[in-house]
Amino acid sequence: MTRKILLVDDSPVARKILRKCIPEDGCFEIFEASDGLDGLKKFEEINPDITFMDLTMPVMDGMEALGEIKKRNKDALVIIQTADTQIKSVFMAMELGAFMVLKKPISKDSIKAVLKEADGALQTER
Amino acid sequence: MDEYYAQIFHTIDVGLVMLDKDLRVQQWSRWMEQHSSIPFHKIIGRPLFDFFPELDHPRFLMNFKMVVKFGNSCFLSQKLNKYLFPFKPAGAFAGEFEYMQQSCAMFPLRDEKNALKYICISVNDVTETVACETRLVEMNVRDGLTGIYNRKFLEAKLTEELDRSKRYGRAFSVIMIDIDHFKKVNDSYGHSFGDTVLKSTASMLQSGLRTTDFLTRYGGEEFCCLLPETECSSAVIVAERMRANAEALALTHGGNPVNISISLGVAGATAADTPSALIVRADEALYTAKKSGRNKVVASQGRAA
Amino acid sequence: MSVFSMDIGTAQEVILTGEEIDIFQEVMNIAFGQASADLAEILDAFVVLNVPEVRMLDESALPDLIREGAGPGALSIIEQSYWGKLSGKTVLFFPASAREGLARLFGEFSREDALACAEKEIFLEAGNFIAGGCIARLANCLDDLVTYTAPRSAEILERNADKKTSPTLRRIAAVKIPFSIDKHGVSGLLILTASHESIPWLKTSLKRFMEQYG
Numbered sequence: 001m002t003r004k005i006l007l008v009d010d011s012p013v014a015r016k017i018l019r020k021c022i023p024e025d026g027c028f029e030i031f032e033a034s035d036g037l038d039g040l041k042k043f044e045e046i047n048p049d050i051t052f053m054d055l056t057m058p059v060m061d062g063m064e065a066l067g068e069i070k071k072r073n074k075d076a077l078v079i080i081q082t083a084d085t086q087i088k089s090v091f092m093a094m095e096l097g098a099f100m101v102l103k104k105p106i107s108k109d110s111i112k113a114v115l116k117e118a119d120g121a122l123q124t125e126r
Numbered sequence: 127m128d129e130y131y132a133q134i135f136h137t138i139d140v141g142l143v144m145l146d147k148d149l150r151v152q153q154w155s156r157w158m159e160q161h162s163s164i165p166f167h168k169i170i171g172r173p174l175f176d177f178f179p180e181l182d183h184p185r186f187l188m189n190f191k192m193v194v195k196f197g198n199s200c201f202l203s204q205k206l207n208k209y210l211f212p213f214k215p216a217g218a219f220a221g222e223f224e225y226m227q228q229s230c231a232m233f234p235l236r237d238e239k240n241a242l243k244y245i246c247i248s249v250n251d252v253t254e255t256v257a258c259e260t261r262l263v264e265m266n267v268r269d270g271l272t273g274i275y276n277r278k279f280l281e282a283k284l285t286e287e288l289d290r291s292k293r294y295g296r297a298f299s300v301i302m303i304d305i306d307h308f309k310k311v312n313d314s315y316g317h318s319f320g321d322t323v324l325k326s327t328a329s330m331l332q333s334g335l336r337t338t339d340f341l342t343r344y345g346g347e348e349f350c351c352l353l354p355e356t357e358c359s360s361a362v363i364v365a366e367r368m369r370a371n372a373e374a375l376a377l378t379h380g381g382n383p384v385n386i387s388i389s390l391g392v393a394g395a396t397a398a399d400t401p402s403a404l405i406v407r408a409d410e411a412l413y414t415a416k417k418s419g420r421n422k423v424v425a426s427q428g429r430a431a
Numbered sequence: 432m433s434v435f436s437m438d439i440g441t442a443q444e445v446i447l448t449g450e451e452i453d454i455f456q457e458v459m460n461i462a463f464g465q466a467s468a469d470l471a472e473i474l475d476a477f478v479v480l481n482v483p484e485v486r487m488l489d490e491s492a493l494p495d496l497i498r499e500g501a502g503p504g505a506l507s508i509i510e511q512s513y514w515g516k517l518s519g520k521t522v523l524f525f526p527a528s529a530r531e532g533l534a535r536l537f538g539e540f541s542r543e544d545a546l547a548c549a550e551k552e553i554f555l556e557a558g559n560f561i562a563g564g565c566i567a568r569l570a571n572c573l574d575d576l577v578t579y580t581a582p583r584s585a586e587i588l589e590r591n592a593d594k595k596t597s598p599t600l601r602r603i604a605a606v607k608i609p610f611s612i613d614k615h616g617v618s619g620l621l622i623l624t625a626s627h628e629s630i631p632w633l634k635t636s637l638k639r640f641m642e643q644y645g
Contacts, residue, residue, distance in 0.1 A: 011453065011456060011457045011460060012453055013450075013453045013454045013456065013457040013641075014457045014460070016641075017457070017641075017644050020644040020645055021644060056460070056481065056482070082464055083460065083461040083462070083463070083464025083465045083468070084463075084464035084465070084467050084468050084480075085464075085465075085468045086467060086468045086471040086472075086477060086478070087471075088471075088477050104460075104461045104464060105461050105572070107643075108644070108645070185537065188473055188474070188537070191472075191473045192473055192560060192563070192564070195469050195472075195473060196466075196469060196563060196564050196567035196568070197567055197571075197576070198559075198560075198563040198564065198567050198579070199559075199563070199578070199579055199581075200556075200559060200560075200563075201555070201556070201559060201581045201582065202556075203552050203555065203556070205551075205552040206552040206553065206556060231581070236576075240576060
């Protein structure tokens with residue numbers, strides 16, 4: 001079964017890196033958005049299984065977008081990606097219902113592990 | 127090469143200490159031995175804080191963490207810290223300081239794999255520099271004759287104190303002081319005696335002040351006194367005491383008593399005051415005191431709060 | 432002497448391309464994110480470092496960029512140079528209003544200590560922490576190790592200097608990073624530059640950064 005993944009990051013490079021880290025085994029269909037507002041729009045359009053969300057973005061930041069997504073679908077699986085792992089931000093993201101906070105820089109291994117964990121959560125949900 | 131490095135380490139006129147990440151002493155240079163009187167063999171492998179408990183404070187730890195976490199160098203300037211290690215000062219200026227003034231740096235030392243291994247602290251004795259600098263600064267802000275602050279200092283200090291009082295909504299007053307008939311004193315007894323009068327008046331005025339007050343020589347026979355955290359009404363009491371003390375000054379010239387008096391103008395700062403406006407109001411009050419017979423204290427009736 | 436300063440003809444080749452700038456931007460995003468998390472822990476405060484755009488500019492345009500960063504009002508300006516394979520300098524601006532917050536942040540000072548010259552020292556020490564932290568993490572992300580000069584208080588540049596400096600053909604990368612430390616009400620601006628000499632290394636290093644993802 002193909003899972004839909006939405007990547008929300010204002011940096012094209014960050015999206016490219018993430019794309020490269022997601023296994024190309026046909027299990028994932030990838031969509032991209034370049035800021036929080038665009039991310040929210042795409043989220044409504046495609047209803048992704050997993051959303052990767054950057055925190056600092058123009059127009060609408062990741063924290064706000066996370067809140068909005070959760071308002072629309074409280075079960076949405078959103079993974080926050082950030083290098084800034086200050087307690088205050090991490091706590092806020094978890095409070096808003098993030099599935100996890102993933103520390104940048106990412107690697108193929110860390111993304112593989114995260115996707116496995118997300119998959120597990122999606123299975124039990126169904 | 128290592129043996130040469132060790133010689134440099136122990137010979138250089140800078141104190142060097144190497145610590146591990148748990149703040150245990152791993153190296154202790156001869157300079158440190160000499161100034162601390164703690165021999166190498168006693169301190170090696172021991173926690174630094176066992177010997178210098180005063181270093182166990184947030185500032186030191188913050189800098190230490192900075193070095194460990196970021197691998198950054200930190201600079202602990204003498205101006206902010208005075209010293210890191212409480213050593214006795216040595217040399218010609220030793221008498222002026224309780225402790226040796228130090229400029230220190232803290233930096234990482236890495237192993238061949240670039241992993242942070244030790245933290246090095248260097249200690250420079252800057253006591254002499256600080257002593258000279260202090261003198262230079264003093265010379266620049268003091269009046270040569272009376273030893274009290276000069277006008278240049280007043281101008282800087284006045285702005286600073288007025289800003290502070292506005293920022294925190296605190297009282298602030300100034301007193302302008304003028305020696306009555308000073309020209310006559312100079313003409314009758316000579317300039318040398320005039321200088322004596324100035325010096326005596328300055329030291330009399332200074333003796334009644336708190337350490338937070340600033341007495342400055344404004345010009346000729348005029349003085350200006352800054353009183354932070356002081357309401358105008360309290361400043362009037364201070365001024366009145368100054369006036370009485372001047373009257374009581376027992377000056378003599380050729381065995382004969384010479385009486386002097388001073389006139390004073392007081393102004394309390396208001397939110398609307400600029401530094402010059404405040405001085406002008408005190409000066410105007412002083413002028414009124416002079417006009418109405420001298421040897422008097424007059425408070426500015428301006429917009430004083 | 433650098434090869435590049437000898438040969439003006441190669442000046443074109445040492446500019447970061449659009450794609451490289453994007454990578455550099457993401458590397459900084461990661462580096463400054465880590466720096467703010469680490470600084471937050473050390474300073475026990477919430478630290479925000481924003482990552483704005485990277486610009487390539489001629490070295491002669493740097494004073495203008497700094498003047499632009501200074502803006503109106505009294506400021507403390509702190510300069511530091513750093514060098515590893517990546518080298519350049521950092522210029523940090525604190526508005527005068529940041530002094531109180533920094534004094535609280537860096538420990539208690541008596542009023543006497545807060546006199547003019549010690550105030551400058553507070554800015555220097557804080558500047559060293561912020562600029563040094565950013566550079567350390569950036570170097571770290573690019574597999575480099577850098578050393579620093581001690582922070583120096585820079586001369587306030589003449590705001591309206593209209594002296595035209597002629598282009599040097601030495602291209603540098605510059606980035607402006609506004610920052611804030613929340614509970615102490617401290618905010619300021621950091622300008623970070625990568626020298627002309629280090630641009631070729633930076634290009635290789637950015638390429639390597641992307642290559643790790645295959």
